[in-house]
Structures are given as C-alpha cells and as structure tokens.
Amino acid sequence: MKNLKTLLFITLMSSLSLTAQNSNTKKADKEFERFEFVKAAKSYNKLVENGKGDAYVYGQLAESYYNIFNTVEAERWYAKALETSNDPEMIYRYSQMLKANGKYKESNEQMERFASMRPSDDRATEFRKNPDYLPKILEQGKKFNVQNAMFNSEQSDFGGTMDNGILYITSARNDNRKTYGWNNEPFLDMYRLTKNSDGSYQEAELLNDKINTKYHEGLASFTPDGNTMYFSRESYFEKDYKKDSLSNNRFGQLYIFKATKLGSDWDTVEPLSINSANYSVKNPSVSADGKMLYFSSNMPGGYGQFDIYKAPINDDGSIGEPVNLGQKVNTEGQEMFPFISSNNTLYFSSNGHLGLGGMDVFYTKEIDGKMAPIRNVGIPISSNADDFAFTIDEESGEGFLSSNRxxxxxxxxxxxxxxxxxxCDVLVKAIVLDDKTREPISGASVTLFDNQGNKVVSKPTNSEGIAEFIVECEEDTQLEVEMPDYNSRQVVVKGTRDEEQEVQISLDPIEKLIVADRIELEPIYFEFDKFNITAKAAFELDKIVQIMNKYPDMTIKTTSHTDIRGSESYNMRLSDSRAKSTRQYIISKGIDESRITAEGKGESEPKIDCSGGCTKEQHQENRRSEFIIVSGAPQAQ
Incomplete structure (x- = not known):
C-alpha cells in the first residue's frame, strides 16, 4: 500500500538520520520515538540552549511541535532547519504552518518553492491552479449595467449626485470660461439637471455665480435635509496660492466649501476649517445621517499621494478633526472620490489597489471600528481606464459613474x-445564545475560517451576543465559537449571494459532554495510516482540556482504535501511536501527565463489524478515539 510505504520510508529516513547523530540527542530521540513530543521538544530545546543545535535538532523540534499542533513553534523551527536543508516535505509542512498562522504570502512563497521541486505532486498542481487577481476580477460576473448618459458633452463631464430629483454634475462645457492648460478645456463649472418622470433629464443649467467662479468647481454632496451643499473649489478664489519664482505660474490647492440653500438656490458660501494652503482637500461625501464628512486629501501624515479621510460634522455645522481611514484603505498610490452610501458602504477610486488599470472602483465597510477587506467592484464598473466618482442609491440600485474609457x-x-x-460581500451576523435560557452570551470568542480552513479573524460577541464578519459571496466559511464553561461549536456557513446572513449558534454547558463514565466528543478521526493531530482533532481535544481544567481531580484514559485494513500487529502499533499523540496533545495544553493514560486497541473493538466488507465512511468510523473517566467525575446535577 502506498501510504504504508510512505510511512516506512519516513521511519527509515529518521533511523538513518539518527545514526548520524551523537549521544547528545539520544535522550530526546528516544522521547521522540516514544511519541513523547512535549518532552522531546523540551529536550531538543535544551540542546539548542547549550549550543548543540543543528539542522537535525531544528528539524526534530519542528516535527515535535507539528505533531502536537503547536503551529507557531513548528513554523519557527522549520524555518531554522530549512536554512541548511532543501527537503521538499519539510518545505511543504513549513508552508502549512505559515498558512495556519495567517501568513498567506509567506506560505505561498514556500508552496511555490515546493511546487518547483515537486511539479507533478497533486499538492503542487492544485496550488498552481489558483488564479491571480486579474482573472478573479474579470470572471466574477457583471453586477451592473452601464450606459453612457445622453446629457454628456464633447468636453469633460463627471460626477453625479442626486438631491430631491435634481442631478448635480461638473462639466467643462462652459465656453465662456478660459481654457485650462492641463487639457485645453474650459475651467470646470457645476451644473444641475432636473430628472423627468420617464427617467430622462432636462437641459443642464449652470449654477449661480455664488457657486461657480472663473476657476474650477468640483463634486458636490448634500446633507440629508438638502439644505447644505459641500463642494470642491480651487483656492485661487480665496487668493490662496503660491507663485513659482521661475515660471511665475500660480499653484493653488483644492478646498471644500459649503453653501446654504436660500429658497430654490444656493447662497452663503464659506470654506471649511480643514482647508490649508499647504495641501488639498476635495471630493466631499456626506454620510446618510449627516454626521460624517468623507473626503480625499494629500495632507501630511498620509500613506500615499492622496488618502481618504473622515471628519465629524458637529451639531453647529463645524467640522471636527480629520481621521485617516488607515492603510487597509489607503496605499502609496492615490485613493480619491469617496462615496459613503445609505448602508454605510464606502466606495472609492484607487490606482494603488490591484485593478485592471488606471483608477478602479473599490468598496469596503466599517465593522466594529475596522474596515472590511477591500473589494474591486469589477467589470463593467472598473475598466482599464480611469473610473471614478461612483455614486449609488442602495434602494433603487441606480447611480452614476465617471470614466474616460x-x-x-x-x-x-x-x-x-x-x-x-x-x-460579492456578505455580512455574516453570528448570534450566540445559551441553549437552555435562550439568552445572548456576551464575550464568546467567534473565529471565522475561510473555505480552505485558514483562520481569518477572531472577535468577541457584544452585549447582544452578536459578532459580525464580512465574507465573499458564494464562498463556504466556518465559524468556531468558544466560551468558558460551554461546549465549543463549529458551524459551516454555506455561501450565498444575500447581502446579509444571520447564523444562530446555541451553546450547551460543557458538562453535557459527560455521559456516565465517558466524555462524548464529536468523533476524532485520523487519516488512513496517520497519527498526527489535525486541526479538527485539536478543536475537539481542547474540550477535554477545558473539562479537566474545570475538574482538577479528574483523571481519564484515552483509547485509540483502527479499522481492519492492515495486519493486526501493525494496527496495534498504529493505534498505540495515535493514543500517545492524543495524550501528548492534552499534556501540551498544561494537563499534568499523571492525569491521563493512553492505550491502543488496534482493530480489536470495532464500532462497525467490517468482516463482511465496509464502505470508506464505515472504515473511518472505526478509526476513532474514546475518553473514559477513571476518577473525579462531577456529581450528577
């Protein structure tokens, strides 16, 4: 059998490697051979501390930690061992430990290294099938219909903000203005267009000279009551600019102004306090509740050329201290044209995030004070041209986009x-409840795993028992919920296209796992011919640790069983290895070794009689571990 040959080959390699070692490693090697990985790790660590570490010792340390699922230490020592080794399997395991620790980029680098050495290995071929970001953007499907507006001119037109049935845009169509040297088009002015009942628009009307000047005016945004308009304008109007001593040209900034509605027109224009002669602020967007102003600026302290900021709008209309939205949103490139929608989704344009070329449109959302992953809206909104000034009515699904495509x-x-x-983002709302009282559980730890089993993020439930996550649509994920004195649970969340998905998770007291003289866990299965502790097994074994910590007088016995494939003697050895690995994992979590014994039962006590033949699933049921309470069981309630 292939797996048996692999196991024998690994054992032979270990033996050959051992013969090359001196007496320094004898004690540690024996502990390793006895599957006493906690002790072995301590012994190998002592050798390192005494200056007797080498590639062999580092590798054995890594393997010890690997077998008890201590991913952080396994990663550390695999890295050390691989400084002087090119063993493909070690590289592969190192990649897995990096992935388990959330280091996806480094994991991919090691997988590429592994794939180059083992190109025909299934693990290598599957890794190399993963598409890069470009196909992902192109193939995610068209989520929007895009149509060129009939009111565009032969000059530049952009923007698109609705206020009570009136559309506000920015355009260079005013031939009465001087031309601007950048593109030889007239300076930009703001226009409004009334929307007809059939969806068409009337002729564009130039805003009054309180708003438009002989310099540039830009995008507009409105407070919820429609009485205040924020818009961009060049600082020349404020006579706030600098002169180049060589060319005598004037260099100004962009400022944000606000205007107040007077009747059906705009009046009382004043600059915001966040303006500065030393940098620009532009592209205003007011939140749906009117309490926050989002904008773009190249003020000092940012991450790139232009960053996106937010600042509170105080009750008296003044603007509070700007806050940079952080490195998740902002890059070393340009992030501009923010638009905060009615459901608090932030759309913006960027040439710093991975896109199709030029500026693409991206979106994110703030959850628990942190920004969700940045997503490209995809084609046809994003293109290989500059795509910007995206706005949308989340209820109707209608909006505007500007582009030079x-x-x-x-x-x-x-x-x-x-x-x-x-x-393609889904808000997953996990609601954690006490199964008996149906009351919310506050402070439970909820961890999100992706569809590859990689840990993404953990967060506690709030006072209502809720933890929220943003995930990719149509991608299966998993939630893991842990809480002291409760039985931990794992729940698979099926992928969906719904914008929000609610998942109720009920937790039982940890004592419910104690049935008579046994601790009843979800089945702990081992892979065929394997004995190392998997992530799934570790999750279940942590429940044993939790119970034994709560009941310090409890002692248990773990038994391990195999299926009937393989000889009786081999199965007995294999089950003994599995039992000892299980025991070692529990000891590694702080349980005294005197409180747990382990015994391999081989194929002697099958759960299902397979003498007449069994399915793959039935064989798996026989590959199990059981936990018997020897003493110290809690008294029945």
Whole structure:
C-alpha cells in the first residue's frame, strides 16, 4: 500500500538520520520515538540552549511541535532547519504552518518553492491552479449595467449626485470660461439637471455665480435635509496660492466649501476649517445621517499621494478633526472620490489597489471600528481606464459613474449605472445564545475560517451576543465559537449571494459532554495510516482540556482504535501511536501527565463489524478515539 510505504520510508529516513547523530540527542530521540513530543521538544530545546543545535535538532523540534499542533513553534523551527536543508516535505509542512498562522504570502512563497521541486505532486498542481487577481476580477460576473448618459458633452463631464430629483454634475462645457492648460478645456463649472418622470433629464443649467467662479468647481454632496451643499473649489478664489519664482505660474490647492440653500438656490458660501494652503482637500461625501464628512486629501501624515479621510460634522455645522481611514484603505498610490452610501458602504477610486488599470472602483465597510477587506467592484464598473466618482442609491440600485474609457462623447463622461445583483460581500451576523435560557452570551470568542480552513479573524460577541464578519459571496466559511464553561461549536456557513446572513449558534454547558463514565466528543478521526493531530482533532481535544481544567481531580484514559485494513500487529502499533499523540496533545495544553493514560486497541473493538466488507465512511468510523473517566467525575446535577 502506498501510504504504508510512505510511512516506512519516513521511519527509515529518521533511523538513518539518527545514526548520524551523537549521544547528545539520544535522550530526546528516544522521547521522540516514544511519541513523547512535549518532552522531546523540551529536550531538543535544551540542546539548542547549550549550543548543540543543528539542522537535525531544528528539524526534530519542528516535527515535535507539528505533531502536537503547536503551529507557531513548528513554523519557527522549520524555518531554522530549512536554512541548511532543501527537503521538499519539510518545505511543504513549513508552508502549512505559515498558512495556519495567517501568513498567506509567506506560505505561498514556500508552496511555490515546493511546487518547483515537486511539479507533478497533486499538492503542487492544485496550488498552481489558483488564479491571480486579474482573472478573479474579470470572471466574477457583471453586477451592473452601464450606459453612457445622453446629457454628456464633447468636453469633460463627471460626477453625479442626486438631491430631491435634481442631478448635480461638473462639466467643462462652459465656453465662456478660459481654457485650462492641463487639457485645453474650459475651467470646470457645476451644473444641475432636473430628472423627468420617464427617467430622462432636462437641459443642464449652470449654477449661480455664488457657486461657480472663473476657476474650477468640483463634486458636490448634500446633507440629508438638502439644505447644505459641500463642494470642491480651487483656492485661487480665496487668493490662496503660491507663485513659482521661475515660471511665475500660480499653484493653488483644492478646498471644500459649503453653501446654504436660500429658497430654490444656493447662497452663503464659506470654506471649511480643514482647508490649508499647504495641501488639498476635495471630493466631499456626506454620510446618510449627516454626521460624517468623507473626503480625499494629500495632507501630511498620509500613506500615499492622496488618502481618504473622515471628519465629524458637529451639531453647529463645524467640522471636527480629520481621521485617516488607515492603510487597509489607503496605499502609496492615490485613493480619491469617496462615496459613503445609505448602508454605510464606502466606495472609492484607487490606482494603488490591484485593478485592471488606471483608477478602479473599490468598496469596503466599517465593522466594529475596522474596515472590511477591500473589494474591486469589477467589470463593467472598473475598466482599464480611469473610473471614478461612483455614486449609488442602495434602494433603487441606480447611480452614476465617471470614466474616460473608450466609446464616450468627451474626455470624461458620465455613465448611468444599474445594479443587477448584489456585490460579492456578505455580512455574516453570528448570534450566540445559551441553549437552555435562550439568552445572548456576551464575550464568546467567534473565529471565522475561510473555505480552505485558514483562520481569518477572531472577535468577541457584544452585549447582544452578536459578532459580525464580512465574507465573499458564494464562498463556504466556518465559524468556531468558544466560551468558558460551554461546549465549543463549529458551524459551516454555506455561501450565498444575500447581502446579509444571520447564523444562530446555541451553546450547551460543557458538562453535557459527560455521559456516565465517558466524555462524548464529536468523533476524532485520523487519516488512513496517520497519527498526527489535525486541526479538527485539536478543536475537539481542547474540550477535554477545558473539562479537566474545570475538574482538577479528574483523571481519564484515552483509547485509540483502527479499522481492519492492515495486519493486526501493525494496527496495534498504529493505534498505540495515535493514543500517545492524543495524550501528548492534552499534556501540551498544561494537563499534568499523571492525569491521563493512553492505550491502543488496534482493530480489536470495532464500532462497525467490517468482516463482511465496509464502505470508506464505515472504515473511518472505526478509526476513532474514546475518553473514559477513571476518577473525579462531577456529581450528577
């Protein structure tokens, strides 16, 4: 059998390696051979501390920690061993430990190294099948319909903000303005267009001279009551600019102003306090509740050329201290044109995040004070041109996009957009309850795992027993819930396209696992011919640790069983190895070794009689571990 040959080959390699060692490793090697991995790790560590470490010792340390699922230490010592080794299997295990510890980039680097050495290995071929980001963006499906607006001109037109049935845009169509040297088009002005009942728009109307000047005016955003408009304007109007001593050209900044509605028009224009002659602030967007202003700026202290910030709008209309949205949103490139929608989704344009070229449109959402993963909206919103000034009504799914893509009427054009299906983020709301009282459990630890079993993030439940996560749509995930004195649970969350998914998770007291003289866990299965502790097994064994910590007088016996494949003697040895690995894992979690014994039962006590033949699943049921309480069981309630 292939797996048996592999096991024998590994054992032979270990034996050959051992013969090359001196007496220094004798004690540690014996502990390792007896599957006493906790002791072996201590002994190998002592050798390192005494200056007797080498590639062999580092490798044995890594293997010891690997077998008791101590991923942090396994990663550390695999890295040390691989400084002077190129063993492909060690590289593979190192990659797995990096992945288990959330170091995906480093894990991928080691997997690439492994794949180059073992190109025909199934693990290598599957790794190399994973697409890069470009196909993922292109193949995620079109979520929007995009149509060039009929009101575009032959000049640059961009923006698109609705306020009570009036559309506000920015355009260079005013031939009465001087041309701007950047693109030889007139300076930008703001226009409004009334929307007709059939969805069409009336002729664009130039805003009054309180708003428009002979310099540039830009995008607008409105407070919920429609009485205040925030918009961008060049600082020349404020006579706030610098002169280049050589060319005598003037260099200004972009500022944000606010105007107050007077009747049906705009008046009382004033600059915001966050403006500065030393940097620009632009692209305002007001939150749906009118309490926060989002904008773009190149002020000092940012991460790149232009970053996205937010600042509170105080009750008196003044603006509070700006806050940078952080490195998850902002890059060394440019992040501009923020738009905060009615459901608090933040859309913005960037040339720093992975995209299709130029500026692409991205989105994220703030959950528990942290920004969710940044996602590219995808085609046809994003293209290989500059795509910006994205706005949307989340209820109707209608909005606007600006782009200089091919096929437009001018330099920049405005496009009408319509959402066809939800974007690929799903808000997963985990609600953790006490199974008996149905009351919410506050402070429970909820961990999200991706569809590859990688840990993504952990967070505690709030006072309502809720923890929220943002995940990719149509991707299966898993939630793991842990709470002192409760039985931990793992729940698979099936992928969906719904924008929100609610998952109720009920927890029982940990004592419910104690049935008569046994601790009844979910079955702990081993892979065929294997004895190392898997992540799934570790999750269940942690429940044993939790019970034994709660009941310090308890002692237990663990028994391990195999299926009937293989000889009786081999199965007895294999089950003994599994029992000892199980015991070692529990000891590694702080349980005194005197409180747990281990015994291999081989194939002598099958759960299912397979003498007449069994399915693969039935054989797996026979490969199990059981936990018998020897003493110290809690008294029945």
């Amino acid at each position: 091919d096929g437009g009427q001018g330099g920049d054009d405005i496009y009408l957009i319509k959402k066809l299906q939800p974007l």
